Amino acid sequence: MKNSIRLILLIIFFNPLPGAAQTCITTECHTEINQKQLVHVPVEEEDCQACHEQKNKKHPKARGADFGLTETDVVDVCTTCHDIDLENPELHKPVTEGMCLSCHNPHQSESPYLLKEKTVSAICVQCHDTGTRDLPHVHGPVAVGACEVCHQGHGNMNNSLLVFKEVNDLCYDCHTIKQDEIGNYNQIHDPVEESCVNCHDPHESEYPYQLTDVAPELCFSCHGAIEDMSENVLSQHKALKEDRTCLNCHLPHGSNYQYNLKQETFDLCLGCHDKPMKFGRVTIPGMKKFLEKNTDWHGPIRDKDCSGCHNPHGSVNIRLLRYFYPPEFYTSFNIDKYQLCFQCHPETNVLDKNTTKLTNFRDGTRNLHYLHVNRAKGRTCRACHQTHASNHAFHIRDTVPFGRWQLPINYVATENGGKCSPGCHKLKEYKR
Ligand code: HEC
Ligand code: HEC
Ligand code: HEC
Ligand code: HEC
Ligand code: HEC
Ligand code: HEC
Ligand code: HEC
Ligand code: HEC
Ligand code: HEC
Ligand code: HEC
Ligand code: HEC
Ligand code: HEC
Ligand code: HEC
Known part of the structure; x- marks a missing residue:
């Protein structure tokens, strides 16, 4: 072997402090470091020294040769090239705390952005239990581990590191059919307008449609x-x-x-x-x-x-009525018992003994509503009227339940009054 070649080999093997010219990727050493789909630019450029320096004088191939990082904290290594504002409180905590390596590989990766895992969720679940709680209803994108379609890894000015400022814009970005449906309504429920996550969990839940x-x-x-x-x-x-x-x-x-x-x-x-x-x-x-x-x-x-x-x-x-209405056929008179009817009809109908105009149910001036209703054993409105509809004028009933008996009323309206021969008394007639 020529001396000069021997000298070169000696320099390569015994160089105590490898300089810029040193090659770390040789046929035997660190061959794997740049083989994956995505290689970090300085690694690709074999600029190992951008991040590493040898901390002791041992031979690079010797046991205990210490190629430590150029800085004590990894984050200080990364931020020599990457401008990340570690003081910004809006950013994701592990970023500002400098835990770059909890998410990124420094050298190479199978995934975009040098991420450590194949799916983003595999990274996130190191610290969050989102999507891992084994709940029966998991949102589509969470089920496939795609946290990144909604969240940024580092964060920005948006709440919850979201990729959109408004939650609804995020939801509508995918749910366009729902957006059209809701947009076409004449009125929108207030909490829907405010934020979909008022009722839906964006990740997973116990209930169908990830409802809360x-x-x-x-x-x-x-x-x-x-x-x-x-x-x-x-x-x-x-x-x-x-x-x-x-x-x-x-x-x-x-x-x-x-x-x-x-x-x-x-x-x-x-x-x-x-x-x-x-x-x-x-x-x-x-x-x-x-x-x-x-x-x-x-x-x-x-x-x-x-x-x-x-x-x-x-x-x-009774019967979901908004106001009181007596359930009985007979009841002692009290105006409060007829609150329901007198929401819309004048109370004087049953309060004035004599009248010429308050009601047509009168004989001369004698108010027959007063006569029947306004007494100790008064008839209630139901004794004569149907509340919903009937086949007679004034919604007079055919019959009225009286105990087990459907008591007939036999009402006939006449030109100037009416007559009836109910099960209560013999035929009676009134004329105004
Ligand atoms: C962008 C900065 C950076 C560059 C460039 C870089 N490294 Fe690293 N390297 C690191 C960091 C950070 C660690 C520590 C990883 C850890 O602690 O998990 C590391 C660790 C290592 C390790 C030990 C752990 C492991 O992953 O096997 C080896 C070996 C290594 N680097 C070799 C290299 C070689 C060879 C090069 C050049 C081809 C290189 N590095 C370039 C940042 C870098
Ligand atoms: C010597 C400078 C340098 C250092 C130090 C450095 N990087 Fe980089 N990094 C780059 C360059 C150059 C790129 C490519 C930039 C581009 O494409 O815009 C890059 C890109 C990246 C990317 C994006 C990869 C992609 O696919 O878009 C990530 C993630 C990254 N670096 C993380 C880190 C981390 C973590 C550290 C610290 C361990 C680090 N970098 C240290 C120079 C550096
Ligand atoms: C919680 C995980 C996480 C941590 C911690 C983290 N990153 Fe990232 N980083 C990501 C994700 C995910 C992306 C992909 C882009 C996105 O989603 O915002 C990314 C993208 C990047 C990029 C490329 C895009 C860009 O913004 O330029 C760089 C460079 C980067 N990170 C560097 C760093 C550095 C340096 C640190 C440490 C200070 C760090 N990251 C900490 C998850 C993380
Ligand atoms: C290394 C641990 C770690 C990893 C990995 C991690 N996070 Fe976090 N994350 C945290 C910590 C710590 C907080 C702050 C919690 C707090 O303040 O209560 C946080 C907060 C959050 C918040 C709430 C932020 C806010 O403003 O309310 C979201 C959203 C979030 N992380 C999403 C993610 C996503 C998505 C990933 C995967 C890309 C991820 N995290 C990975 C540690 C981590
Ligand atoms: C469909 C969009 C979407 C996806 C996908 C998604 N998130 Fe979220 N995430 C949100 C929204 C919206 C919020 C804010 C919830 C709020 O304001 O109540 C949120 C909040 C969070 C928070 C803050 C604490 C909490 O639970 O409210 C964490 C942590 C979080 N997400 C982690 C993740 C992780 C990890 C993944 C992936 C497994 C993921 N998210 C996937 C939309 C999403
Ligand atoms: C990245 C796309 C994407 C985003 C963003 C998104 N979703 Fe989804 N969502 C899906 C997919 C995919 C499904 C599952 C397919 C389906 O059932 O329609 C789904 C299903 C749902 C379902 C169940 C639908 C059903 O019929 O079972 C609800 C509810 C839902 N999403 C609400 C939301 C809300 C609320 C947000 C915003 C916080 C949101 N989504 C954001 C993609 C998305
Ligand atoms: C049988 C049909 C029906 C059911 C079941 C029903 N509602 Fe209603 N709701 C209505 C109607 C009719 C109105 C309009 C009332 C009016 O015209 O005054 C209404 C009005 C409302 C209003 C607005 C007016 C108000 O009273 O504050 C709210 C709030 C409401 N409902 C909530 C609910 C809730 C919560 C439930 C389930 C516990 C429910 N509804 C079940 C028929 C229903
Ligand atoms: C996060 C809170 C919230 C939840 C959950 C919620 N609502 Fe509402 N709802 C409101 C608010 C706020 C309004 C508007 C103010 C009001 O009328 O009380 C409203 C109004 C209404 C109205 C009246 C609309 C009108 O035209 O006046 C109805 C009916 C109603 N809600 C029914 C429901 C039903 C049914 C559910 C369950 C499926 C529900 N709400 C769940 C907050 C909520
Ligand atoms: C007041 C509570 C509430 C809010 C807020 C809300 N939802 Fe819903 N959502 C429901 C309920 C309840 C169901 C289940 C409906 C059913 O069982 O028919 C549902 C069902 C759904 C479904 C699946 C079934 C369907 O109707 O297609 C989708 C998708 C959906 N919501 C999207 C959204 C989006 C997007 C938003 C925000 C713009 C939103 N929701 C806001 C209560 C809510
Ligand atoms: C989803 C079906 C449904 C709708 C819609 C509905 N109801 Fe009912 N309603 C019922 C059932 C079931 C009963 C009770 C039967 C039982 O308890 O066995 C009932 C009972 C009633 C009762 C008797 C309650 C009592 O305590 O005596 C009234 C009055 C009533 N409904 C009025 C209404 C009115 C007014 C509406 C419209 C605003 C309405 N219902 C809409 C199903 C319905
Ligand atoms: C919500 C309002 C309202 C309530 C409550 C109400 N009514 Fe009426 N009532 C009306 C209206 C409106 C008419 C129709 C008046 C017209 O056609 O000029 C009417 C007509 C009548 C008529 C027939 C009058 C005619 O000239 O044909 C009778 C009888 C009657 N109501 C009895 C009652 C009784 C008994 C009650 C209590 C169970 C009652 N109403 C509760 C609004 C109401
Ligand atoms: C003994 C049977 C009977 C009772 C009890 C009765 N009504 Fe009548 N009501 C009638 C008759 C008959 C008419 C028709 C009068 C006519 O036009 O000839 C009538 C007419 C009415 C009218 C139409 C306007 C008017 O006064 O001419 C209203 C409203 C009315 N009744 C409300 C009530 C209310 C409310 C009650 C209970 C407080 C009640 N009625 C009790 C028999 C009765
Ligand atoms: C003027 C007031 C009034 C209106 C309007 C009204 N109801 Fe009633 N409803 C009553 C009263 C009073 C009762 C109790 C009747 C009884 O106890 O004899 C009742 C009873 C009922 C019952 C129980 C069955 C029965 O006959 O006792 C149902 C069901 C009912 N109503 C449904 C309806 C429906 C549906 C509508 C609209 C189409 C309606 N009501 C409109 C006053 C009303």
Whole structure:
């Protein structure tokens, strides 16, 4: 061997402090360091010294040769080339704390951005339990570990490191059909406008559609007043308790009908009350058929306003009524017992003994409403009137339940009054 060659070899093997010319990637050494899909630029350029320097005088190939980093903290190595503001409190904590290597490989990687793992979530779950809680309903992108479609690794001025400022813009970026659907509603539910994550967990949940809870609890969390009026009251609507509860009648995101209803109130009510329902020992008649058969509809029914008298959510009164209405045939008179009817009709109807104009139910000036209703053993309105509809003028009933008996009324309107021969008394006639 020529001396000069020997000298070169000696320099290579015994060089105590390798300089810029030193090659770390040789046929035997560090051959793997630049083989992956993505190689960090300084590694590709074999500029190992950008980050490493030999800390002792041992032979580079000798045991214990210490090629430490140029700086004590990794982050100081990285920030010699990468401008990252470690003081910025908006940034992700592990970034500002300089934990670059918890997410990146310094040399090379199979994944973009020199990330340590194949999926981003595999990196994130080192520190977060998101997507690993084994809940039954996992959001599509979380299920495949794609945290990065919504989050930035480092963060920025957006909350929660999100890639969009507004959460809804993020959701709509993928859910364009939902965006169109919601955009076409006449009215949008306030919390939907505010942020989808008011009700949906962006990652995973116990409940379908990654909801944070199910109706009615979900709804009660903001609508406490509805909870109060629907629980522990005399009259509770089974429509709130069964199947989809609130969603039997309301849409969650918005609607073309007021109160986010699925349909007009009237159609909604008749949709379920289209057939008789067993209700304890009582059977509720099928309201739809009833209205088809009885064509003289009460004013608010004509206006299709079922909720004018009924509170669809529940009530302290019988039959979900918004105001008190006596359930009996006879009751001692007290004006408060007729709050329901007198929301819309004048109280004087039953308060004035004599009248020439308050009511047509009079004989001369004798107020027959007063006579029947305003007394110790008064007849209630139901003794003579149907509340929803009937086939007689003034919604007079055919019959009225009296114990087990359907007591007939036999009312006939006459030109200047009317007559009836009910089960209560013999034929009587009145003339105004
Ligand atoms: C961008 C900075 C940087 C460059 C350039 C760089 N390294 Fe590294 N290297 C590091 C860091 C940081 C560590 C420590 C990794 C750890 O602690 O997990 C490291 C660790 C190592 C290790 C020991 C651990 C391991 O991954 O096997 C070897 C060997 C190594 N580097 C060789 C090289 C060689 C050879 C080159 C040049 C081809 C090189 N490095 C270029 C930053 C760099
Ligand atoms: C000597 C300068 C230098 C140092 C030191 C350095 N880098 Fe880099 N890094 C680069 C260059 C150059 C690029 C390519 C830049 C580009 O493409 O815009 C790069 C790119 C990257 C990328 C993006 C890769 C991609 O695919 O886009 C990441 C991640 C990265 N570096 C992380 C680190 C980390 C972590 C450290 C510290 C361990 C570090 N760098 C130290 C020079 C450096
Ligand atoms: C929590 C994981 C995590 C930590 C910690 C982290 N990064 Fe990143 N980094 C990422 C992810 C993910 C990307 C891909 C781009 C994105 O999602 O924002 C990225 C992108 C990069 C890029 C390329 C894009 C750019 O912004 O220029 C560089 C360079 C980089 N990181 C350097 C660093 C350095 C230096 C540190 C340490 C101070 C660090 N990273 C800490 C996750 C991390
Ligand atoms: C090395 C640990 C670590 C890794 C890896 C990590 N994080 Fe974090 N992350 C944290 C810490 C610490 C916080 C701050 C928690 C706090 O302040 O309570 C945080 C906070 C967050 C926050 C809330 C930020 C805010 O402003 O409220 C989000 C979102 C987040 N991380 C997402 C991710 C994603 C996505 C990944 C994967 C790319 C990831 N993290 C990887 C440690 C980590
Ligand atoms: C579909 C978009 C989306 C995806 C995918 C996603 N996130 Fe989030 N993440 C969000 C939103 C939106 C928030 C803010 C929630 C809020 O404000 O209540 C958030 C918040 C967070 C937080 C803050 C604490 C918390 O739970 O509220 C962490 C940590 C987090 N995400 C980690 C992850 C990790 C890890 C992944 C991947 C496994 C991931 N995220 C995937 C949208 C997403
Ligand atoms: C990166 C795209 C993407 C983003 C961003 C995104 N989603 Fe999704 N989302 C999906 C995919 C994919 C599915 C699963 C496919 C499906 O069921 O339609 C899904 C499913 C859902 C489902 C269940 C749908 C069903 O019919 O079962 C809900 C609810 C949902 N996302 C809400 C949200 C919310 C809220 C946000 C914003 C925080 C959001 N998504 C952001 C892609 C995305
Ligand atoms: C007030 C609570 C609430 C808010 C806020 C909310 N949702 Fe929903 N979302 C629900 C409920 C409840 C369901 C289940 C509907 C059902 O069972 O029919 C649902 C279902 C969904 C579904 C799947 C079923 C369907 O209707 O296609 C998607 C997708 C969805 N929501 C997206 C969104 C998006 C996007 C936002 C934000 C713009 C959002 N949601 C805001 C309560 C909400
Ligand atoms: C049987 C149908 C039906 C069901 C079931 C139902 N609602 Fe309603 N809701 C209505 C109707 C009809 C209105 C409009 C009332 C009116 O016209 O005054 C309404 C109005 C509302 C309003 C606005 C007016 C107010 O009273 O504050 C809220 C809030 C509401 N509902 C919440 C709920 C919640 C929460 C549930 C489940 C616990 C629920 N609803 C179940 C029919 C229903
Ligand atoms: C995060 C809180 C929140 C949740 C959860 C929520 N709401 Fe609301 N809701 C509101 C706010 C705020 C309004 C508007 C103010 C008001 O009328 O009380 C509103 C209004 C309504 C209205 C009246 C709309 C109108 O036209 O006046 C109905 C009906 C309603 N919500 C039903 C529901 C139902 C059903 C659910 C469950 C699926 C639900 N809400 C869940 C906050 C919420
Ligand atoms: C989703 C189906 C459904 C809808 C919609 C519905 N109901 Fe009901 N309703 C029921 C059921 C079921 C019962 C009770 C039968 C039972 O308890 O066995 C009931 C009972 C009633 C009762 C008797 C309650 C009592 O305590 O005496 C009234 C009054 C009533 N509904 C009115 C309405 C009105 C008004 C609407 C429209 C705002 C409506 N319902 C819409 C299913 C529905
Ligand atoms: C003018 C007030 C008023 C209006 C408007 C009204 N109701 Fe009623 N409803 C009552 C009263 C009063 C009762 C109790 C009747 C009784 O006890 O004899 C009742 C009872 C009921 C019952 C229980 C069955 C029964 O006959 O006792 C149902 C179901 C019902 N209503 C449904 C409806 C529907 C559906 C609408 C709209 C199409 C409606 N109501 C509109 C006052 C009204
Ligand atoms: C929500 C308002 C409202 C309530 C409550 C109400 N009504 Fe009526 N009522 C009307 C309207 C409107 C008319 C139609 C008046 C017209 O056609 O000029 C009407 C008409 C009547 C008529 C027939 C009058 C005629 O000239 O044909 C009778 C009888 C009647 N109501 C009895 C009652 C009774 C009994 C109650 C209590 C169970 C009651 N109403 C509760 C609004 C109401
Ligand atoms: C004994 C039977 C009877 C009772 C009880 C009764 N009504 Fe009447 N009501 C009638 C008759 C009959 C008419 C029709 C009068 C006419 O036009 O000839 C009538 C008419 C009405 C009218 C139409 C306007 C008017 O006064 O002419 C209203 C409103 C009314 N009643 C409300 C009520 C209310 C509210 C109650 C309960 C507080 C009640 N009625 C109790 C028999 C009765």
